[in-house]
Amino acid sequence: MNKIIEIDQLTKRYELSGGDYIDALKGIDLHLIKGETLGLVGESGSGKSTLAKILMKLEALNSGRILLKERDSQLYKPKEYFSHIQMVFQDPYSSLNPRKTIFSIITEPLVINKSLTQEELRRIAKDKIELVGLNSQVLERYPHTLSGGQRQRVGIARALTLEPEVLILDEPISALDVSIQAAILNLLIDLQKKLNLTYLFIGHDLNVIRYIADRVAVMYLGEIVEMGSTDDIFKNTKHEYTKKLINSSLDLKNDN
Amino acid sequence: MSRESLLLDIKDLNIFFKNKGHKKDTHAIRGLDLSLKEGEILGIVGESGCGKSLTNLCIMGLLPDQSYATWEQFNWRGNQYSEFKEKTWRGLRGSEIGMIFQNPMSSLNPTLSLEYQFEEIFKLHRKDLSKSQRKAEAISLLERVGITQAEKRLKSYPFELSGGMAQRVMIATVMATSPRLLIADEPTTALDVTIQNQVLDLIKDLSQENKMSVIFVTHDLAVVSHMADRINVMYAGEIVESASCSTLIQNPSHPYAHALLNSLPTEEAIIHKAQLKSIPGQVPSFNQRPEGCSFAPRCPYQKEDCKSSEFEQMVKHKKTRCLYPLNSLQSKAGALHE
Numbered sequence: 001m002n003k004i005i006e007i008d009q010l011t012k013r014y015e016l017s018g019g020d021y022i023d024a025l026k027g028i029d030l031h032l033i034k035g036e037t038l039g040l041v042g043e044s045g046s047g048k049s050t051l052a053k054i055l056m057k058l059e060a061l062n063s064g065r066i067l068l069k070e071r072d073s074q075l076y077k078p079k080e081y082f083s084h085i086q087m088v089f090q091d092p093y094s095s096l097n098p099r100k101t102i103f104s105i106i107t108e109p110l111v112i113n114k115s116l117t118q119e120e121l122r123r124i125a126k127d128k129i130e131l132v133g134l135n136s137q138v139l140e141r142y143p144h145t146l147s148g149g150q151r152q153r154v155g156i157a158r159a160l161t162l163e164p165e166v167l168i169l170d171e172p173i174s175a176l177d178v179s180i181q182a183a184i185l186n187l188l189i190d191l192q193k194k195l196n197l198t199y200l201f202i203g204h205d206l207n208v209i210r211y212i213a214d215r216v217a218v219m220y221l222g223e224i225v226e227m228g229s230t231d232d233i234f235k236n237t238k239h240e241y242t243k244k245l246i247n248s249s250l251d252l253k254n255d256n
Numbered sequence: 257m258s259r260e261s262l263l264l265d266i267k268d269l270n271i272f273f274k275n276k277g278h279k280k281d282t283h284a285i286r287g288l289d290l291s292l293k294e295g296e297i298l299g300i301v302g303e304s305g306c307g308k309s310l311t312n313l314c315i316m317g318l319l320p321d322q323s324y325a326t327w328e329q330f331n332w333r334g335n336q337y338s339e340f341k342e343k344t345w346r347g348l349r350g351s352e353i354g355m356i357f358q359n360p361m362s363s364l365n366p367t368l369s370l371e372y373q374f375e376e377i378f379k380l381h382r383k384d385l386s387k388s389q390r391k392a393e394a395i396s397l398l399e400r401v402g403i404t405q406a407e408k409r410l411k412s413y414p415f416e417l418s419g420g421m422a423q424r425v426m427i428a429t430v431m432a433t434s435p436r437l438l439i440a441d442e443p444t445t446a447l448d449v450t451i452q453n454q455v456l457d458l459i460k461d462l463s464q465e466n467k468m469s470v471i472f473v474t475h476d477l478a479v480v481s482h483m484a485d486r487i488n489v490m491y492a493g494e495i496v497e498s499a500s501c502s503t504l505i506q507n508p509s510h511p512y513a514h515a516l517l518n519s520l521p522t523e524e525a526i527i528h529k530a531q532l533k534s535i536p537g538q539v540p541s542f543n544q545r546p547e548g549c550s551f552a553p554r555c556p557y558q559k560e561d562c563k564s565s566e567f568e569q570m571v572k573h574k575k576t577r578c579l580y581p582l583n584s585l586q587s588k589a590g591a592l593h594e
């Protein structure tokens with residue numbers, strides 16, 4: 001079993017004023033196997049996004065460690081680290097700079113991390129934008145001229161420019177219409193097969209998680225309360241909280 | 257169905273946006289018929305940009321400045337309104353028609369305590385109440401929506417509430433005037449699933465208890481299938497199908513309604529990991545609508561006459577705005593049951 005990411009006893013505490021604190025993550029153990037999709041579910045405030053932020057080094061961890069390809073994440077130089085792991089955000093409206101063209105949005109990671117000629121940038125941008133199913137003419141346009149679904153494709157293309165092996169997908173389809181959700185899910189599954197990507201898929205729609213995830217981890221108040229294969233989690237549910245979550249999820253009512 | 261039992265009956269509603277210069281006004285909402293019985297929950301679904309919110313703003317009399325509406329008939333509780341007058345709507349808005357929005361945090365005033373926010377409503381709509389009665393009323397409203405320690409909570413500010421609690425408070429403020437119609441625009445989209453159900457149940461209970469009608473706008477088909485008695489499907493500024501909830505979910509007759517339902521990850525797709533069926537293309541903007549049926553360019557069943565200029569006339573006032581509705585036999589059977 002090839003563990004591409006291993007998280008070991010990870011904790012995160014936020015200090016509040018007056019000596020109070022919140023333990024956002026209370027000793028998380030988690031691993032990602034190369035090529036799989038791990039679904040991460042739980043209510044807001046359960047620590048899903050904190051975990052994602054720490055993985056992307058947008059927040060510092062308090063204790064514990066993260067191994068990327070069996071090497072401590074702290075030992076990586078940022079450029080090296082982010083060539084392995086990238087993130088797609090929930091809101092395609094606020095995660096793209098409105099004053100930049102799609103070309104400069106997509107190539108920004110390259111400009112920061114590598115020194116390439118303008119020509120090379122053009123070629124890679126064209127490659128990536130076509131990879132996510134958009135026409136290369138989109139490169140000259142600004143985010144406001146694109147629909148929500150198109151923007152999310154741009155967000156995915158940006159995450160792919162450094163050719164990472166791991167993508168953290170933080171509610172990547174929650175802000176989109178159902179018809180578009182299906183298209184983006186299809187794209188993500190396609191890309192995973194083509195590029196052998198590993199996904200950490202954070203979501204709250206349990207049908208979507210059942211559809212896309214190989215394994216599922218359930219978070220509650222900063223802890224992982226249950227983890228297992230998707231089938232196991234949904235069929236042999238053990239933890240009370242997971243049961244509650246599954247029971248409150250609404251399916252299409254088809255019986256009256 | 258007698259006229260008297262209808263709370264709201266709108267015929268041929270059109271909403272336009274004014275354009276600068278001599279350009280023709282943009283025709284946003286086209287020929288919309290909408291009726292609502294007392295106590296009925298009507299779901300409105302459709303992709304973003306289909307005009308769901310615009311329709312509701314029009315009913316609330318809150319259309320944006322550059323737009324105007326025309327209609328053949330606007331009947332509210334037996335009264336005919338021939339045109340929009342701010343003064344008339346000021347009497348309806350808040351007292352007879354209430355509205356809750358997607359984000360409860362931005363609908364409550366962050367600088368005022370809950371008590372004060374209730375006070376504002378009572379001052380406008382319940383002048384008969386004394387100060388102590390107003391407080392008692394606010395407490396009972398909060399208790400009704402399931403907020404514990406209501407008296408203490410009155411002193412709270414919105415930031416001290418969780419999202420679910422804030423949405424309950426929003427509902428309580430709307431219920432303060434016992435409206436006949438509640439317009440709920442994506443009321444649970446920002447909430448967690450566990451909280452979502454509580455808020456949905458609350459809206460359902462209030463509707464039943466007070467015979468209050470609800471217009472429930474959402475893009476979540478699963479949610480609407482649990483809430484609505486009837487569903488209107490909107491596409492590009494038109495209602496393309498209007499049917500009872502069960503008919504629409506089981507036997508949609510408009511290809512767009514069918515495609516929307518099909519794009520969900522079904523049990524079968526989950527088990528077989530089959531590709532999901534997305535709808536190609538996107539909703540045309542109001543000023544770039546194709547001639548004929550707006551959905552034709554994305555429709556797998558489109559035929560030549562779908563694009564004809566007579567299309568509008570051919571489907572006008574039909575329950576399904578389509579020349580070739582799907583499952584037409586089954587749908588007819590469903591319609592007879594209504």
